[in-house]
Amino acid sequence: MTEEPNLSARELIEQLTPALSRRRRVQAVAALVAGLAGAVFAATLWWSEPGPLPGRTHLAFAVLTAFCLAWTGYGGWLLTRRVPLFATDRVVAAWLGLAASVTTTAGLAAVAVQRGTGLAPTLAVGGLFVAAALALAVRAHHRRAELLRRMHELTRADPASSD
Incomplete structure (x- = not known):
């Protein structure tokens, strides 16, 4: 054995x-x-x-x-x-999604204002995308913090890691 x-x-x-x-x-x-x-x-x-x-x-x-x-x-x-990435990949993806959502919404809003078309629908739909991307970014940051906290707990509690 x-x-x-x-x-x-x-x-x-x-x-x-x-x-x-x-x-x-x-x-x-x-x-x-x-x-x-x-x-x-x-x-x-x-x-x-x-x-x-x-x-x-x-x-x-x-x-x-x-x-x-x-x-x-x-x-x-x-x-x-x-x-090990400890959810860094999720944080990066969430920020890319948030940046794309905010930029697209701002660009479409500028076009809507320039053309004199309905700004409200553009902001409503864009706002939904931004809110969803923001929620995913917050969730990703919380998950990463959770994993890092757990890693620190494990390494702190482990006597062999203090060599």
Whole structure:
């Protein structure tokens, strides 16, 4: 009969490789591929538009391309992580979603004001997206804080981790 080695909490945490489950890796690949496809699609549309475009159209294409590249970067970053993330990935994704929601809502509101169309529906729908993204960001921050608190409790309570 072999005896299991007595590992400290810190050693257990360090042995949590791979850090991402298969499901999270699939999500990371999806973010990377979708972001890259979106960036290529937006940049191709932007580049192939005939004639001179108004400044706000250039801005819209640039923002859309930038958001897609951000998701591409997020997916690539997530795939390269080999350490426990303690929900950092969720926090980053939540902030990307919140930034996209706020920027899109602000842009659509500016267009609605410029055109003199209904600002209220734009703000109502945009507000729902912003509220949902904000709720996810708060939840992600709470989950990360919970995991970090638990890690500190485990490492503090473990006499072997104070070497």
